[in-house]
Every structure is written in structure tokens, then in C-alpha cells.
Amino acid sequence: MAMLLLALTAVTCNRRSPLPDDGGLVVPSPVSVPSTDAAPVALFAISVNPPGVFGTAPAAGVAILNHRAPDGGVTVTLASGDPSIVSVAPAVFIPAGADRAAFSIATRTVAADQQVPITGSGGAGTAAAPLSVWAVLPTFLSWVSEPGDVIGRGGFARLTPPGATFTANGSDTGVVVQVNQVGPGGDSFRIDVAPATGRRLQVGAYENATGIADASHPRMSVSASAGGCGTASGRFEIREFGTMPNPPFSTPAVARFDATFEYRCQNGTGAIRGEVRYTAGAR
Numbered sequence: 001m002a003m004l005l006l007a008l009t010a011v012t013c014n015r016r017s018p019l020p021d022d023g024g025l026v027v028p029s030p031v032s033v034p035s036t037d038a039a040p041v042a043l044f045a046i047s048v049n050p051p052g053v054f055g056t057a058p059a060a061g062v063a064i065l066n067h068r069a070p071d072g073g074v075t076v077t078l079a080s081g082d083p084s085i086v087s088v089a090p091a092v093f094i095p096a097g098a099d100r101a102a103f104s105i106a107t108r109t110v111a112a113d114q115q116v117p118i119t120g121s122g123g124a125g126t127a128a129a130p131l132s133v134w135a136v137l138p139t140f141l142s143w144v145s146e147p148g149d150v151i152g153r154g155g156f157a158r159l160t161p162p163g164a165t166f167t168a169n170g171s172d173t174g175v176v177v178q179v180n181q182v183g184p185g186g187d188s189f190r191i192d193v194a195p196a197t198g199r200r201l202q203v204g205a206y207e208n209a210t211g212i213a214d215a216s217h218p219r220m221s222v223s224a225s226a227g228g229c230g231t232a233s234g235r236f237e238i239r240e241f242g243t244m245p246n247p248p249f250s251t252p253a254v255a256r257f258d259a260t261f262e263y264r265c266q267n268g269t270g271a272i273r274g275e276v277r278y279t280a281g282a283r
Contacts, residue, residue: 018090042125052132055109076122143274150268168254172200195218222263
């Protein structure tokens with residue numbers, strides 16, 4: 001099998017988050033606040049989850065006070081660093097006795113990856129958090145990891161050329177995509193998927209994937225330079241897949257590939273979810 005290395009050309013398109021979900025509001029992870037009930041009430045933090053989304057996908061925010069709101073509650077004013085890309089409500093109200101309140105975040109299509117700060121002001125404090133808004137490009141890897149995941153270790157990443165190199169090889173019996181971040185200390189990532197034994201890889205959803213394919217289970221393996229696991233489970237969905245002749249070899253080469261994935265190591269307590277794209281057409 002040959003390994004291909006192709007250059008990136010920018011394409012814009014509407015896209016959902018890399019996290020497979022039902023499109024609803026994502027509940028941000030809890031943020032601990034200090035015990036400062038004696039201090040004047042103030043905005044302590046803005047939490048954004050997920051930290052990165054494709055343009056037009058929703059995100060969720062939470063405004064968090066340093067302690068519970070007093071009688072009458074607290075109004076936190078909100079603002080986007082670029083309203084043409086990210087929209088938030090003008091304010092969110094935190095009722096008396098609560099220390100936080102959620103708000104929705106809307107995004108728009110972008111031609112190139114952007115990072116937009118979301119700021120808040122309430123009581124005696126101000127806070128901000130960045131939201132990454134991603135473009136749909138022919139080649140990229142985007143992933144978000146839950147706390148307890150041994151591969152992503154609770155972080156997230158967005159890799160695109162020329163900051164990373166992408167190679168793909170395989171056929172309708174299985175595909176391996178390798179991503180290497182350019183530069184000293186750069187991360188590497190490997191996604192390996194295959195259909196159940198005796199079947200052909202094609203567009204569609206593949207449930208109950210395991211490390212070794214058999215007649216009932218597709219194969220799936222996800223690893224990074226930061227970690228991996230031998231025993232795992234997951235699912236993946238092929239959104240686009242095609243091969244092309246690869247002379248003088250008898251087996252074809254991967255021409256285009258687009259897949260979302262969810263992967264859980266048996267020795268971890270969280271999942272890593274994302275999307276990998278290799279010279280695929282915009283959707």
C-alpha cells in the first residue's frame with residue numbers, strides 16, 4: 001500500500017461539532033470556585049464547552065460567581081470578541097442562592113480557523129474564555145477528550161496542514177490515517193478502522209468496534225504519542241471514502257476519507273471524540 005502526502009487547499013462549509021451528539025446544548029464541565037462568601041460578589045469565571053466547534057455548531061457557556069448570589073440575584077453582561085462569528089445573549093441572570101447560570105453560544109461559518117474570546121462582567125469582577133471556531137477543510141484532525149481519557153488526557157486539539165502532515169493508506173478492507181505535528185516535540189496521532197471480517201468499508205455507521213475485527217465487530221484503534229491502550233471499544237462513522245489506482249501496486253490508494261469517531265480505553269474513565277479528514281470534499 002502506498003502512503004500519500006497531499007497539500008491543503010481551503011474550502012468553506014457548514015459543519016457540526018466534531019463530537020457526535022444530538023445537536024443540543026452541551027453542558028460544560030463543573031468549575032470549582034473558592035469559598036469566599038465573605039468577599040463582595042463578583043464574576044469568577046466564564047466556562048465554555050466544548051472548547052472548539054465547527055462554524056454553525058452550538059456551544060455552551062456558564063457564568064460562575066465567586067460565591068452564591070445575594071437576594072435579588074446578579075446580572076452578568078456578556079460580549080463576543082467578534083459578533084460576526086460568535087453570538088451570545090447580552091446578559092445572563094444568576095438567581096439568589098445560585099453561583100452560576102448557563103447561556104447558549106451560536107457560531108457562523110468561517111473560511112479559516114478563528115479564536116474568539118467571550119467576556120463577562122458581573123458584580124465586582126470580569127472574566128473571559130476563548131472559543132475556537134473551526135473551518136471545514138479538506139484535511140484536518142479535530143478531537144476533544146473527556147477527563148479520564150488516557151489518550152487525550154482531558155484536552156483537545158485541532159491539527160491542519162502545514163502545521164501537521166497527514167498520510168493515509170488502505171483500501172475497502174481498512175484504512176489507517178497518520179497525523180504528525182510539525183516541529184520539535186510535536187504530537188502524533190493514528191486512527192485505524194476496518195469493517196467486520198468479510199465485509200467492505202463504505203459510507204455508514206460502525207457500532208461496537210473493538211481492537212480486533214471479527215464477524216460481528218468492526219476494528220478500531222486510536223492512539224497518540226501521549227498514550228494509547230490495547231483493549232478498547234468505540235464507534236465510528238464513515239462520511240466519505242474513496243480509493244484510486246496506485247500503479248505499479250495492485251492494491252488501490254486512499255483518495256479521500258472523512259470519519260467521526262468515539263473511542264474508550266478499558267483502563268480509562270472517559271472518551272475521546274473527534275473527526276479526521278483526508279483530502280475530502282467539503283460538505
